[in-house]
Amino acid sequence: MPEQSQTEIFDLGDFQLSTGFILSNAKLAYKTHGKLNAAKDNAILFPHFLGGAPEALEIYIGEDRPLDPRKYFIILPGLLGNGVSSSPSNTAPPFDRGAFPQTHIADDVIAQHRLVTEKFGIDELYLVLGWSVGALQTYEWAVRFPHMVKRAASIAGAPKPSPWTLLWLRTAIEEPILADPAWNNGFYTDPQAVQAGLRRQAHVMALTLPPLGFYREGEEVWRTIGFASMDDFVSRFWEAFMLPQDPNNLVNQSRKTRAADPSAGGDLSAALSRIKAQMFVVAFTGDRMFPPEECQRDAERIPNAKYWEVNSIGGHLTTFSLTEQDRQAMDDVLRQVLTA
16 A cells, blocks of 8 residues: 555636536646656556545555556546535535536546646656546547557446446436435435435445355355455445445436446447557456446457456456455556556
8 A cells, every 4th residue: 555645636727517517616636646757658547436536546556566656657536526626515505516517527537638738747648547437537538538548448347338337327326315305406304314325325336236256155255355244244345435425426426427428429439449549448257337248349349459357256346456366356457558
């Protein structure tokens, strides 16, 4: 685990969203590790997943790890709507909470592009990579700024959500909040209902995201990673992740995920064919969110893309490195991407 860097803020000013709305005094949170070299050719951009934050990705950074800060300058940008960048939870009225404008993956990438070019003067990124919603941002980068991305890695992700993922986002993230009678245009009329809604989200995640082997009698992977029971795993992992979240932020992030599309409603195959980066598409066995067969089809639409499948214990959770096997799998993936 690297020494924690400080979260910094990049001022975007009056930032025009893809919807045309002007987000006044917009802020982009980010963290960095390592130093940008004189040639400015060692920069890696690593955006985070839904419900995450830049610091959640610091588990992959460290000396003698593939993402070694002695060699690379690693930028961890925050999503708009993550609670630190401009979000429903931290924007002043009248555009706070339910009135906060909907943001899109394209808005995140445009804001990140401004950070990279205006703040750091970087013309080319050595690597853009991401897992899950981070992968959606990676695809947007590779399509929108093809000549700026040298390498790109989608890890357990896709250019746009599948029908199953769209249903999951609506069912697991949005409905436990929006269908709650205590919910009223961005406000909970009953403060206790906030925790109840977030707990329901956590339970749906616990049911749908881990591979079945996490719970199967005789395997019980949760036991090997330090939990005393299945209920303990649900409480101390899933509920602990969800209960600190702001529901308005989650709805904003879920909706932007559902709308993600680097072709902007056009021909996705044509958009992917314009990617100039050396593209790596990595899938994990047991991942129901982004199944290997779907990831392989994505790779086949990208010129010279390299696809590989990783046998994993954690499925979509592999990038959390809950087990030593999954931690090693992630390091192997990153090492191959960086040296290919």
